Amino acid sequence: MSNNYLKLKYEKRPNNVSFTHPKGGNLKHFLYLFLYLNIYILISQVAYAQNLTLEITAEKELPKDLLDSLGTNFSHSDFKSLSQELDSLLPQLQKKGYIESRQLQLDKLNDSLYRSTLFLGNRWNQIKIIYDPDLIEKDLLEFIAKEEGQGYFVIALSNIEEALSYLNKQLSQKGNPFARVALSEIQKQDDRTLMAKLNIAKGPERTLDKIVIKGYEKFPKSFLKYYAGTKTGRTFNRDKITEQNELLNNLGFVSTLKPPEALFRKDSTTVYFYLEKRNNNLFDGILGFATNPETNKIEFNGYLNLELNNNLNFGEQLLINYKADGREQQNFRVKTVLPYLFKSPFGVSAELTIFKRDSTFSTTDQQARLQYQAGPNLSLSAGYRTYESSNLLDEVIAGSPVQDYNSRYALLGLSFRKPQIQGFFPNKTLIELNGEIGNRENENGKQDQFRISTKVSHIFNLNLRNSIYLNNESSVLSSEDYLTNELFRFGGINSIRGFSENSIDASLFSVLNTEYRYLFSSTTYIHSIVDVAYFENNVLDLKEELFSFGMGLGLNTEAGLFRFNIANGISQDQEFKFANTKIHISLSSRF
Numbered sequence: 001m002s003n004n005y006l007k008l009k010y011e012k013r014p015n016n017v018s019f020t021h022p023k024g025g026n027l028k029h030f031l032y033l034f035l036y037l038n039i040y041i042l043i044s045q046v047a048y049a050q051n052l053t054l055e056i057t058a059e060k061e062l063p064k065d066l067l068d069s070l071g072t073n074f075s076h077s078d079f080k081s082l083s084q085e086l087d088s089l090l091p092q093l094q095k096k097g098y099i100e101s102r103q104l105q106l107d108k109l110n111d112s113l114y115r116s117t118l119f120l121g122n123r124w125n126q127i128k129i130i131y132d133p134d135l136i137e138k139d140l141l142e143f144i145a146k147e148e149g150q151g152y153f154v155i156a157l158s159n160i161e162e163a164l165s166y167l168n169k170q171l172s173q174k175g176n177p178f179a180r181v182a183l184s185e186i187q188k189q190d191d192r193t194l195m196a197k198l199n200i201a202k203g204p205e206r207t208l209d210k211i212v213i214k215g216y217e218k219f220p221k222s223f224l225k226y227y228a229g230t231k232t233g234r235t236f237n238r239d240k241i242t243e244q245n246e247l248l249n250n251l252g253f254v255s256t257l258k259p260p261e262a263l264f265r266k267d268s269t270t271v272y273f274y275l276e277k278r279n280n281n282l283f284d285g286i287l288g289f290a291t292n293p294e295t296n297k298i299e300f301n302g303y304l305n306l307e308l309n310n311n312l313n314f315g316e317q318l319l320i321n322y323k324a325d326g327r328e329q330q331n332f333r334v335k336t337v338l339p340y341l342f343k344s345p346f347g348v349s350a351e352l353t354i355f356k357r358d359s360t361f362s363t364t365d366q367q368a369r370l371q372y373q374a375g376p377n378l379s380l381s382a383g384y385r386t387y388e389s390s391n392l393l394d395e396v397i398a399g400s401p402v403q404d405y406n407s408r409y410a411l412l413g414l415s416f417r418k419p420q421i422q423g424f425f426p427n428k429t430l431i432e433l434n435g436e437i438g439n440r441e442n443e444n445g446k447q448d449q450f451r452i453s454t455k456v457s458h459i460f461n462l463n464l465r466n467s468i469y470l471n472n473e474s475s476v477l478s479s480e481d482y483l484t485n486e487l488f489r490f491g492g493i494n495s496i497r498g499f500s501e502n503s504i505d506a507s508l509f510s511v512l513n514t515e516y517r518y519l520f521s522s523t524t525y526i527h528s529i530v531d532v533a534y535f536e537n538n539v540l541d542l543k544e545e546l547f548s549f550g551m552g553l554g555l556n557t558e559a560g561l562f563r564f565n566i567a568n569g570i571s572q573d574q575e576f577k578f579a580n581t582k583i584h585i586s587l588s589s590r591f
Helices: 027-048 064-070 079-095 138-143 157-173 221-227 238-251
Strands: 009-012 017-020 052-058 102-110 113-119 126-130 147-149 152-156 180-188 193-201 210-214 254-264 269-277 282-291 298-309 317-324 329-338 346-357 361-373 378-391 405-419 427-442 445-461 466-478 488-490 504-506 508-521 524-537 542-557 560-571 581-590
Touching: 052 079, 064 079, 079 102, 079 113, 079 157, 126 157, 126 180, 138 147, 138 157, 152 157, 157 180, 157 238, 210 221, 221 238, 238 254, 238 269, 361 405, 378 427, 405 445, 466 488, 488 508, 504 508, 504 524, 524 560
Parallel strands: 052 113, 126 193, 210 269
Antiparallel strands: 102 113, 126 152, 147 152, 180 193, 254 269, 282 298, 282 581, 298 317, 317 329, 329 346, 346 361, 361 378, 378 405, 405 427, 427 445, 445 466, 466 508, 488 504, 508 524, 524 542, 542 560, 560 581
């Protein structure tokens, strides 16, 4: 058998090495020939790689807005791209109502121009759909139908896919995950309207029979039942379960690994949640400093905050908070929450607060609440609250606004939270309302009183990076007479910024915090500070408005969330002074 392959022969010579063809030709000629062939092919490709232009005609004039709405591309780099454009054009024309449209022929006019001749036919604008009222509720048609009648509804032909998808989704949410809708017997009614029959295959109705937790088996299932609202025995709703799964991320101590999955058996439906436990203990500290306008000395203030969450896999919370400033003002607070006792929607909380202002007075506030989770976003509470305050002055002055007293109150509370998926700002909407009714007893006797406190906040998301935050906190104390040591205290980074912590006493106050926020990335944001407050102090017969302006920065670091705020607070009759500027630095670290 002859061998026609190119053979290379190696010859050893005194001064050089050469490769030769078996028949004596030099390999150099072969290499030149190979190079010339490649150059020729490259030039040929460049010569023929010119743009192809598509021209479209029909039996009648094509409306310009029609082609614009289709986004037709008339310039193509090769014939394959041009053919794909034509293949996608006809389905789009049919969605626009030209259901008879088809391509008659494609002509090559020259090397760079192709002409496609189409038949458009009549354009139908709407379709009349006949349906069985026993299979679909009439209320579902209000969102999609432009006209309704007995056993039929009319929709725009361009909306037919969205309408059928909507109906299919609604049937699925009503416990029919395998429901399918389709049109049949499509025919022409007139030159404007088509007619079709709506076929509905519902399949067996499904209920949620079993819930399985994967990954975090010790997860307190009461949160799934009462907080997220996922309960067995309810109609299976795929979209609702996905929303409930997202709610769990806002608990802080758990994260979802992937969307839930459903296992459909002949007689049961099981949903699997894939969860992972997260460390959600918090250590938070703030350091602030400002110049005392009276002494012109720098004063320091700050606080420490410790939160322990779900360390026992019960969803429990323990909070310890201590605040102090340079003027010997101290505030100690401890709170514990035990949710969903005995796997019920009821929980309990207890709180102790001790406030001391230099050598003037100290007040102890104790409260206990029974909480009820009325829904995924709503909780109600009822309880009992006591205040006990002592005058620390060396001498008791008659008629002094600081006196010993004891107060007893019954209280009711309401809390509504709407979360959002955002690392920095997890609560989109927050509404808290607390009312207390009782009496105060001191050396002058017993006196009926009531207190009302509200907090309302909302985030208006303009887009992914820009948002506006509004927060209002208001409180009022109603009494025949008032003592300084029973008034509300506000001011500071968690109230009106630009003022010292708890430096303002009020029998009535309302604070509006506003921020424009810009998110640079998932770890950095800046915001403006514009705060407005109004308060009344009936002890001093004082009514005043306060304003605060500044800016802030937030950084999500490996050590925790770092916040830097600078704000200047002034009253309505006060001129701007740089010395009134307050700088607040905080670091919240989770472990």
